[in-house]
Amino acid sequence: MKKSKKPVFVLLLLCVVALAILAFIPFYLEKLNNKDVNFYVVAKGKGQPSDELKIYPYYDSVGEKTYFFLPGNSECYDYKLFFGNAKELMIGDVSFSSGDILDDSFLNYYEKTNPYLGNLEFNYELLDKKGEKVSGNVFFLTGGEVSTMYLASGKDSMEKVDGDPLHNITATADYSVYDPLGAKETSGKLKISGHGNSTWTELMEEFPGQEFKRSYNISFNEKKSILGMKSAGNYVLLSNFYDESELKNYLVLDVARRIEMDNVPDCEYVNLYINGEYRGLYLAAQKIKEGNGFLKISSDGYLAKFDYEERVKTEGNVYTETEGRFAKIQYPSEPNEDRLAQIHEDICKVEDSIAEGEEEFALLADERSFIKYYLLQEFFENGDADRASQYVYKDGMKDKLVAGPVWDFDLSMGHPWFSYGSYEWNALWIKGLVDESGWLRKLSDDEDFMEKVRMFYRNDFYDKIAYVEYHVLFRLAERIHDSYYMDMIRYENGPVYYDRFDYEKYDAEKYDLYCIADNIQSWMTGRKSFWDGYADNPDQYEEEILEPGEDTKSIRKLILMIKK
Structure with missing residues (x-):
């Protein structure tokens, strides 16, 4: 009896398939995202445990x-150069074999190349197996003291996510997070989708076909701590598109924690790589959402977000409308008609109580939370104050309404859209809103409420601001400086949606984050100087209205407080 040759045939077939897959991989790597990739780097952290991360050039x-x-730096990582179908690679006057270590002499980082990060440029020449030469200029930049998130997902899946203006498409990805030393912190699977309105949907409409830095939502099947943050099931990877410093959201959230606001999202910086491609420096933050480990609300409570009408009325949203204000009901996600009517009635009662006076308002609202919330929006002159991303919540219907959690301060601290030079230092920011229907704008006319705001500034706020201004700001800039430079270079040719920082004015090199941080510090110093005087003696100031005009870049009027 003859033995069947079928197993042998199947084995041979599997070998052929395996070889075909292996043959395809180099081609895929070399044509990743339709960019010619002639060589790549494998980064391996010296911390334990660690992995080898393939990094493709931009x-x-x-x-x-x-x-x-x-990722990281040469003290924490080894970087090995690999090149595919090629015989040899020359960088400068050094010849590399595939797998050779890229030593420190080739790397750009601030401590070595101060003050200009990008001055280590090398010519390279690669000889392929056909004998043809590929040459050009190359830079090797390192991210320094910032953690790394590395995602692996289907290329087509991420293209669909990036092309979805409504954020309905979700991709599944394998992820790993590494601390600045290169040690793996955590890994597993997550889901990723788009995040943002003006930083995504509006940019796609305004600049069709152009690449820009996108924000993302990521979620896990269970609560998980990443980057040292408290456990949550959902996080946002913020691109900070409208904040050229990429510092403002972090700084304001830091102040919010120092003045003991409730439910302030944890946040931390991370360099994001997707399928080996560097996507930029991101601020990862807990997502404002009930039941994901961040915010706990009872079954008869609610979470609402006041925002622009066109955003709130997006298809699929549950919302309520008050006197010219629109609030998306984020929890419960699918209230029935009676529940929605109950929430609507409750929000309207709080709104009506503002007109009845501070005492009536304090009966329905957690006044101290509104004082803290008001002062954060006012002091930092948030362009979205009383207009967008304004959250309120109730733990239960018998409880008082709480202002917060705080979110979204990229349009703050002298943003070009709202800049009057240094004039805005002395402004009553919220009182200058033309639209007077917002809750904060209405509260700005209540002198009893405003006296409590000034008292809170004197007793609890000013020293926290001083600490952040002189101790947190520059430590933060120092920590992210190298990653910030990488991010700026990565998106240097992207859409320009606002006037950029004028480095020449300050005799600084391009993308010098310390210069921007110094500018932020000057702004905070000026703003604090005004509030120090105004909080103590408001009667010594009188109003002067400054309207938008040719001499200003602002899109709003300014109520200046001039000392008598």
Whole structure:
């Protein structure tokens, strides 16, 4: 009896398939995202446990330069150069074999190349197996003291996510998070989708076909701590598109925690890589959502977000409308008609109580939370104050309404859209809102409430601001400086949606974060100087209205308080 040759045939077939897959992989790597990849770097952290991370270059088609954006630094990582179907690689006058370590002499980082990070540029020449030469200029930039998040997902899946203006498409990805030393903190699977309105949907409409830095939502099947933050099931990877410093959201949330606001989202910086491609420096933050480990509300409570009408009325949203204000009901997610009517009635009662006076308002609202919330929006002159991303919540219907959690301060601290030079230092920011229907704007006319705001500033706020201004700001800039530079180079050719920082004015090198931080400190110093005087003696000031005009970049009027 003859033995069947079928198992042998199947084995041979599997070998052929395996070889075909292996043959396809180099081609895929070399054509990743339709960019020619002639060589790549494998970064391996020296901390334990660690992994090997493939990092593909970014080609700047405008400047005709190649950039490698690498995690960590040479003290924490080994960087090995690999090249595919090629015989040899020359960088400068050094010849590399595939797998050779890229030593510190090739790396750009602030302590070595101060004050200009991008001055270590090398010519490279790669000889492929056909004998043809590929040459150009290359930079190797390192991210310094910032953690790394590395995602692996289907290329088509992420293209669909990035192309979805409504954020309905979700991709599944394998993820790993590494601390600044390169040690793996956690790994597993997550889901990723788009995040943002003006920072995504509106940009797609305004700049069709252009690449820009996107924000993302990520979620886990269970609560998980990442980057040292408290456990949550949902996080946001904020691109900070409208904040050229990428510092403002972090700083304001830090102040919010120091003045002991409730439910302030944890946040931390991270360099994001998707399928080996550097996506930028992100601020990862807990997502404002009930029941995900961040915010706990009872079954008869609610979470609402006041925002622009066109955003709130998006298809699928549950919302309520008061006197010219629109609030998306984020919890419960699908209230029945009676429940929605109950929430609507409750919000209207609180709104009506503002007109009845501070005492009536304090019966229905957690007044201290509104004082803290008001002062954060006012002091930092948030462009979204009383207009967008304004949250309120109730733990239960018998409880008082709480202001917060705080969110979204990229349009603050002298943003070009609202800038009067240094004039706004002395402004009553919220009182200058043309639309007087917002809750904060109405509260600004209540002198009893405003006296409590000034008292809170004197007793609890001013020293926290001083600490952040002189101790947190520059430590933060120092920590993220190298990653910030990588991020700026990565999106240098992206859409310009507002006037950028004028480095020449301050005799600074381009993308010098310390110069921007110094500018923020000057702004905070001026603003604090005004509030120190105004909080103690408001009667010594009189109003002067400054309207938008040719001499200002602002889109709103300004109520200046001039000392008599």
